[in-house]
Amino acid sequence: MSNTMRTIRPAWLVAVAVVTAAVGWLVTELTSRASMALPVLPLSSLITMGLIVVVCLILGLKVRRWRDGNRNKHLDPLLAARTVVLAQACAYAGAVLFGWHAGIMLDQLPTVAMRADLAVIWQIVALLAGGLVMVAVGVMVERFCKLPPEDNDPAAKTRPKHEGRGEEEFA
Template sequence: MKPINPLRLLLIGVILAVAGWSATVLTNRYSMATPVLPVTALATMGVIVVITLILGIRILRWRNRNRDKTKKKIALDPILAARTLVLAQACAYAGTVLLGWHAGIFLDQLRVWSLRSDQGITWVALAQAGGGLAMIVVGLLVERFCKIPPEDSDTPPGEGQPGRGARGEAAGEGEYAYRGD
């Protein structure tokens, strides 16, 4: 699985900010409600962040415990580790979408800040954008927790390992996995 590209997150955030701003302009023009998530969505985002962080800390503890060569190695369920990584990446992408959308709404609401008597929507959009930012930070952090550092060994890279040798030759050159006879 490839790590998240921060530039991709930035691009998604900018696109969603423009979309959120455009949707707010259109809904205000036609006297419709501003397309912002309710405050209760913050609780859901908080639960997702906490669960992702707890699972990520479990992976980090396992990784740090197994780094010490003197202690007994502890096994980790690889499915749990893979699911934690997927959850972390999904958390980062969902946070990017929420941050972008609500940042666009917040920017539009700032334009009419002094004209409105009720700035509740503006504060809700800002809170939702903050929740999205928290999801991005936790997602990227837990993704980093799931990265296994390279093992320290006495052999140079490429030697003593199956596959390619130090000069790029295949191991067992001249032998094939099947016979063509």
């Protein structure tokens, strides 16, 4: 039931966040010069982010329970594979959202003292936190889906590792 898939690499998440932050900063500079509104997601997007996190957690906990020995019910391998993909997508989407809003925040920091209304700054902070939660949940759920090596399986001990390629076994 195990498939070989690439795991999330933290360095890639950081790279995605940094590149997206640079793009967010640049877009904010351009929109500010054109006297346009800040390109910040509305607070209602936190609801969508929260729903994605909850679904990802529920599916991940189901796979983790099965992995940890509660095998009273059959676990559909396709569900497990989709859970891994959802977890990875959640982590990368969180990195993009975090990076985008970090870039906007970097652009806005010099003007914070001059603002009469800090609502948009708190909105950015909330979206930054939402992005971090998505990354954390995505990474955690992906780890829920990782199959432990079998103690009584001699092939598991002699299987060569693919060092530096980020390949792991998943449920």
